[in-house]
Amino acid sequence: MEDFSPKPETRPAQSRSRVEPYARVVDSWLRADRSMPRKQRHTARRVFDRLVAEQGFAGSYSSVQRWVKHWRQEHRAESEGFMELAWAPGIGQVDFGLAKAVIAGVERDVHVLVVSFPFSNMRFCVALPGENAECVCSGLITVFERIGRVPRILVFDNATGVGHRFGREVTMTGVFNAFQAHYRIGEVRFREPVLGS
Incomplete structure (x- = not known):
């Protein structure tokens, strides 16, 4: 040949x-x-x-x-026309929501960390006592253990719990910086609240 x-x-x-x-x-x-x-x-x-x-x-x-x-x-x-949203595998979106729960016979508001994976259209929810950095990290650990892996990129709807926003800049908390380094999360992004991106 x-x-x-x-x-x-x-x-x-x-x-x-x-x-x-x-x-x-x-x-x-x-x-x-x-x-x-x-x-x-x-x-x-x-x-x-x-x-x-x-x-x-x-x-x-x-x-x-x-x-x-x-x-x-x-x-x-x-x-x-429309713009198709395309998400690559390994990207997780993170946001908090509120839900009503009955705890010890009393109805209470519960903070719910929602982690969705747009590529596969899967989502996981974790009820937490608050929306601070420790709660975010604890909720993400629960999700990571459930799915058996860590996403490469996390996109937060806002900086609640992981940082402080000053205009368009976000400064992450020390706790979340350590969490990101420990789990080797490649990139953390924050949506622009004004532009919706």
Whole structure:
């Protein structure tokens, strides 16, 4: 063999959609939908049903569904745009909340540390007596033990319990600095309260 480099991947040629012969008809329906109220617009199911009834379509529903989805993505108006939030694995978001709990027969407010992992959409909650640095560290230890690992990055909604905010700057407490070093948390971020990021 003269060349030992790996062979380039060959992709199978994309097959033509069974909906393409009906593209003009479907396109006219979907374009007309833009002037209709949302509840009266065509769903993929409605497009499929009309194609079968009015055009004699013999393809599958899933092919119509894929075609309609692709059409909507290509013809999306700027006002319909959205920004997809993408989170990498190993990032945890941390925030406090309040909950009512009955303790020894008395209803009390309980501080709840909520740690969520947006990549996997998992969340863990720990009830704590307060929102200081010791409580944050104790709650995070409980979560770390439960999941069996430590996230690389922690994003705090605000500096409550782990630091003090002066304008846009956050100074972390000595307790939390030691906690971060001990657990080798690579980065700690704080959301900007004014900008929401």
